[in-house]
Amino acid sequence: xxxxxxxxxxxxxxVAVLAAVSAFISLINxxxxxxxxxxxAYDLVITNARVVDGAGNPWFRADVAVKDRRIAxxxxxxxxxxxxxxxxxxxxxxxxxxDVHTHVESIYRQPEAENFVRMGVTSLVSGNCGxxxxxxxxxxxRVKEQPLAVNLATLVGHGSVRRAVMNEExxxxxxxxxxxMEALVEQAMKDGAVGLSTGLIYVPGTYAKTDEVVALAxxxxxxxxxxxxxxxxxxxxxxxxxxxxxxxxEEVGMPIDISHFKISSKKLWGQTSTTLGLVSEARKxxxxxxxxxxxxxxxxxxxxxxxxxxxxxxxxxxxxxRLADPATRGRIVAEMKSGLKRxxxxxxxxxxxxxxxxxxAFNGRSIAEIAKQARSKSGVDPQIEQIIEMYQSGGAGMVYxxxxxxxxxxxxxxxxxxxxxxxxVRRFGEGAPHPRGYGNNARVLGVYVRELRLLxxxxxxxxxxxxxxxxxxxxxRGLIREGFAADLVxxxxxxxxxxxxxxxxxxxxxxxxxxxxxxxxxxxxxxMTAARPGxxxxx
Ligand SMILES: [Zn+2]
Numbered sequence: 104x105x106x107x108x109x110x111x112x113x114x115x116x117x118v119a120v121l122a123a124v125s126a127f128i129s130l131i132n133x134x135x136x137x138x139x140x141x142x143x144a145y146d147l148v149i150t151n152a153r154v155v156d157g158a159g160n161p162w163f164r165a166d167v168a169v170k171d172r173r174i175a176x177x178x179x180x181x182x183x184x185x186x187x188x189x190x191x192x193x194x195x196x197x198x199x200x201x202d203v204h205t206h207v208e209s210i211y212r213q214p215e216a217e218n219f220v221r222m223g224v225t226s227l228v229s230g231n232c233g234x235x236x237x238x239x240x241x242x243x244x245r246v247k248e249q250p251l252a253v254n255l256a257t258l259v260g261h262g263s264v265r266r267a268v269m270n271e272e273x274x275x276x277x278x279x280x281x282x283x284m285e286a287l288v289e290q291a292m293k294d295g296a297v298g299l300s301t302g303l304i305y306v307p308g309t310y311a312k313t314d315e316v317v318a319l320a321x322x323x324x325x326x327x328x329x330x331x332x333x334x335x336x337x338x339x340x341x342x343x344x345x346x347x348x349x350x351x352x353e354e355v356g357m358p359i360d361i362s363h364f365k366i367s368s369k370k371l372w373g374q375t376s377t378t379l380g381l382v383s384e385a386r387k388x389x390x391x392x393x394x395x396x397x398x399x400x401x402x403x404x405x406x407x408x409x410x411x412x413x414x415x416x417x418x419x420x421x422x423x424x425r426l427a428d429p430a431t432r433g434r435i436v437a438e439m440k441s442g443l444k445r446x447x448x449x450x451x452x453x454x455x456x457x458x459x460x461x462x463x464a465f466n467g468r469s470i471a472e473i474a475k476q477a478r479s480k481s482g483v484d485p486q487i488e489q490i491i492e493m494y495q496s497g498g499a500g501m502v503y504x505x506x507x508x509x510x511x512x513x514x515x516x517x518x519x520x521x522x523x524x525x526x527x528v529r530r531f532g533e534g535a536p537h538p539r540g541y542g543n544n545a546r547v548l549g550v551y552v553r554e555l556r557l558l559x560x561x562x563x564x565x566x567x568x569x570x571x572x573x574x575x576x577x578x579x580r581g582l583i584r585e586g587f588a589a590d591l592v593x594x595x596x597x598x599x600x601x602x603x604x605x606x607x608x609x610x611x612x613x614x615x616x617x618x619x620x621x622x623x624x625x626x627x628x629x630x631m632t633a634a635r636p637g638x639x640x641x642x
Contacts, residue, residue, distance in 0.1 A: 148185035157568035199225025199590030204523030222594035233262030240294035250635030259291035295641025298328030367454035369447030399526030403537035458500035542601025545612030549600025
């Protein structure tokens with residue numbers, strides 16, 4: 104009896120408390136100044152989409168709602184629940200593409216980044232190949248004053264750090280110099296860099312021995328960064344270069360991304376089974392190794408990489424001094440000849456000029472053609488003379504047709520390969536740049552997914568979205584998930600494709616109609632908008 108009364112009392116007490124709470128809640132809810140009953144629940148809803156979520160799962164039909172720059176809901180959503188409706192009409196809705204291998208240090212001069220936006224790219228990782236800004240904090244904070252159309256992350260480049268401390272000296276750093284470099288990497292990581300990059304083919308990165316890179320990578324690793332490398336050699340020495348990259352990550356205990364994975368020696372064409380095997384072996388040992396790739400059989404880099412690295416030490420003036428000495432010049436020429444021969448090319452017909460400032464008429468033509476016309480002689484000797492002359496005049500941007508299509512395909516099929524352009528922000532119509540900066544993602548979707556069926560659509564998109572986000576630690580991007588940033592791309596899988604060619608690179612892709620960055624439309628019905636919703640992405 105007593106017990107029962109107590110129970111009654113308890114229930115009564117609970118009921119009273121609940122009533123008070125609910126009265127309080129309803130009081131808040133009906134507060135007239137804070138809630139507009141007619142306000143739409145979402146800022147934007149994309150209806151009738153076939154959603155490819157970025158994880159590799161098969162597409163599904165859904166509407167996607169966006170609120171406050173984030174994906175708020177996925178499912179059946181009434182159009183009247185949103186301030187703006189975009190009817191996808193059955194097109195593919197994917198997470199915005201994340202391009203982890205770019206060179207966009209100059210992006211603030213072209214904040215619309217149109218060549219990337221039109222490929223469906225919404226986030227860029229810059230600072231690759233050892234070359235970055237040295238003040239990462241300033242680079243990333245600038246987004247607030249000078250807004251961009253896309254999101255921006257950066258690595259800190261070993262070459263840039265080395266140059267800042269010891270210029271272009273061809274020697275090991277002193278302990279004090281190494282300390283200074285470590286301090287610069289430390290600061291960059293604190294400022295939000297996503298990792299350390301190297302360009303061990305370029306001056307001055309090429310002068311670093313493995314232990315120097317290990318020391319700097321260790322600093323980046325302490326902050327959870329990745330080691331992204333343009334390896335010492337992508338030609339005849341590619342196997343040893345992969346081993347070095349893996350050794351660095353293994354010694355330090357950090358994830359490794361091998362940039363623009365390729366084989367650029369004709370003699371080694373077809374050996375991707377060996378080179379990919381090294382990566383897959385390392386992964387079996389528990390090392391986090393990934394690679395990235397652009398979907399072309401030509402690379403693009405500077406002309407001076409054709410000269411031996413010792414010949415370029417100390418900068419252009421030093422290089423010119425060496426070339427003025429007949430004996431040294433003879434050694435340089437001999438090394439260029441033997442290197443060419445070892446890589447299996449009979450001359451420099453594979454080397455096309457992309458951007459030569461002193462004479463724009465060279466753009467789009469090969470060294471072989473230019474040398475033949477300028478020197479009325481064919482053969483390797485006049486071509487080398489031509490290269491040296493152009494190097495002495497300040498160098499050139501080049502496109503090198505040195506890869507094999509079967510290798511490109513074998514690389515693309517690996518589950519840990521990401522799609523990345525290796526491009527900068529393009530100025531429409533300027534020079535004859537590599538077409539990848541206009542077409543890379545669209546080319547994968549058009550050629551390798553639709554025409555060749557090398558990849559499924561879902562897997563190709565995974566390689567452009569969640570895999571890059573996971574690898575570079577971009578936490579809330581790369582997937583269509585509730586709560587994730589609303590970076591989205593809408594395209595027609597039947598018409599998406601690249602149009603940019605080596606002969607006519609300045610052509611935007613087809614089939615990509617809408618691009619959203621943090622919920623704002625930067626491309627609508629194939630037209631660029633004035634929106635600049637990009638943010639800095641920090642590790
Ligand atoms: Zn590179």
